[in-house]
Amino acid sequence: MAAPRSCGLWSYARAMRSYRFSGLRSSWPGSLLSPRLLSQEKRAPETHFGFETVSEEEKGGKVYQVFESVAKKYDVMNDMMSLGIHRVWKDLLLRKMHPLPGTQLLDVAGGTGDIAFRFLNYVQAQYQGKQKRKLRAQQNLSWEEIAKKYQNEEDSLGGSRVMVCDINREMLKIGKQKAFDRGYKAGLAWVLGDAEELPFDDDKFDVYTIAFGIRNVTHIDQALQEAHRVLKPGGRFLCLEFSQVNNPLISRLYDLYSFQVIPVLGEVVAGDWKSYQYLVESIRKFPSQEEFKEMIEDAGFQKVTYESLTSGIVAIHSGFKL
Ligand SMILES: COc1cc(O)cc(C/C=C(\C)CC/C=C(\C)CC/C=C(\C)CC/C=C(\C)CC/C=C(\C)CC/C=C(\C)CC/C=C(\C)CC/C=C(\C)CC/C=C(\C)CCC=C(C)C)c1O
Numbered sequence: 002m003a004a005p006r007s008c009g010l011w012s013y014a015r016a017m018r019s020y021r022f023s024g025l026r027s028s029w030p031g032s033l034l035s036p037r038l039l040s041q042e043k044r045a046p047e048t049h050f051g052f053e054t055v056s057e058e059e060k061g062g063k064v065y066q067v068f069e070s071v072a073k074k075y076d077v078m079n080d081m082m083s084l085g086i087h088r089v090w091k092d093l094l095l096r097k098m099h100p101l102p103g104t105q106l107l108d109v110a111g112g113t114g115d116i117a118f119r120f121l122n123y124v125q126a127q128y129q130g131k132q133k134r135k136l137r138a139q140q141n142l143s144w145e146e147i148a149k150k151y152q153n154e155e156d157s158l159g160g161s162r163v164m165v166c167d168i169n170r171e172m173l174k175i176g177k178q179k180a181f182d183r184g185y186k187a188g189l190a191w192v193l194g195d196a197e198e199l200p201f202d203d204d205k206f207d208v209y210t211i212a213f214g215i216r217n218v219t220h221i222d223q224a225l226q227e228a229h230r231v232l233k234p235g236g237r238f239l240c241l242e243f244s245q246v247n248n249p250l251i252s253r254l255y256d257l258y259s260f261q262v263i264p265v266l267g268e269v270v271a272g273d274w275k276s277y278q279y280l281v282e283s284i285r286k287f288p289s290q291e292e293f294k295e296m297i298e299d300a301g302f303q304k305v306t307y308e309s310l311t312s313g314i315v316a317i318h319s320g321f322k323l
């Protein structure tokens with residue numbers, strides 16, 4: 002695996018990339034540019050940070066601050082805000098993935114490890130179930146042979162591995178501590194990296210997941226292209242993200258809840274109103290199920306489908322690199 006990159010380098014690289022793709026560079030001699038064109042030339046490309054308009058260069062830093070600030074309270078806030086429903090959504094993502102033994106998973110924007118831990122539990126349960134059935138079929142094993150089959154943790158994953166990649170050191174720190182406390186060791190690795198410039202070779206992973214992460218990325222199209230690049234042919238892209246509620250009554254209640262309750266919870270529990278204001282605003286700025294499906298197709302994925310959950314509060318999008 003490539004080495005993790007430092008965040009200082011990251012912000013520099015981000016600024017340079019924005020510059021490269023912004024069309025700011027012109028091959029025209031300066032003297033030929035009219036004053037109007039010159040003033041356009043100077044304007045940095047803009048995007049949104051929640052409902053605020055910011056330059057593309059600024060957005061990454063602002064998102065970084067949000068997750069640096071919420072990291073310690075991230076897990077408890079998710080349970081409180083969703084009354085535990087986010088756990089069901091994440092379980093459903095794993096059910097949809099249904100990883101086979103040997104699956105190499107890349108979990109981008111993996112934060113505190115919720116998807117990675119579920120993946121390890123899932124493949125372990127699958128593998129152990131298979132082992133049990135095999136052992137039952139073999140009549141004459143000694144107890145030592147049986148015990149050995151249960152002891153090797155690495156074996157119990159059937160060669161599956163998960164790589165958690167996130168841009169935020171604080172989120173990864175919490176994730177690593179959780180892994181240590183819960184005894185996860187084998188088949189798990191953590192790397193600091195940007196979804197827009199993944200520090201991995203081409204055609205490396207069987208599955209790419211991103212849960213509640215892509216909404217925060219500055220250039221979503223770039224992140225999708227990177228997902229496509231690092232997947233093996235036949236590999237699968239799975240994204241769990243907030244989406245569009247289509248029922249008008251639920252939508253009204255959800256808006257009330259989002260804008261009246263969530264920032265208050267953020268202030269009371271995490272001492273951070275602004276980050277939770279950003280959360281609810283960023284949800285409203287994210288494309289609908291159909292629009293996001295098109296973006297995934299534009300990145301080269303095929304057989305793109307989605308499933309809306311909890312009236313469309315979130316959706317799981319799936320696509321294949323074929
Ligand atoms: C900074 O960025 C982030 C930080 C993070 O910590 C996390 C993330 C990423 C996010 C996640 C991993 C998941 C986080 C989850 C959510 C944002 C919440 C998702 C919302 C729901 C599952 C519930 C949606 C609610 C509705 C459909 C409407 C029902 C709402 C009501 C009945 C309450 C209506 C509210 C009012 C009228 C305002 C005044 C009410 C009060 C003061 C009472 C407060 C009430 C409650 C606390 C009850 C809450 C009720 C529910 C949660 C309903 C759940 C039930 C169902 C949906 C069936 C990140 O990016």
Ligand SMILES: C[S@@+](CC[C@H](N)C(=O)[O-])C[C@H]1O[C@@H](n2cnc3c(N)ncnc32)[C@H](O)[C@@H]1O
Pocket residue numbers: 064068109110111112113114115116166167168169172194195196197211212213214217218219
């Ligand atoms: C809401 S959390 C999701 C964490 C985890 N996937 C989950 O479902 O609980 C969003 C995560 O996206 C990460 N993130 C934001 N922009 C990113 C980027 N450009 N590349 C990688 N990770 C990013 C944040 O640091 C944060 O950990």
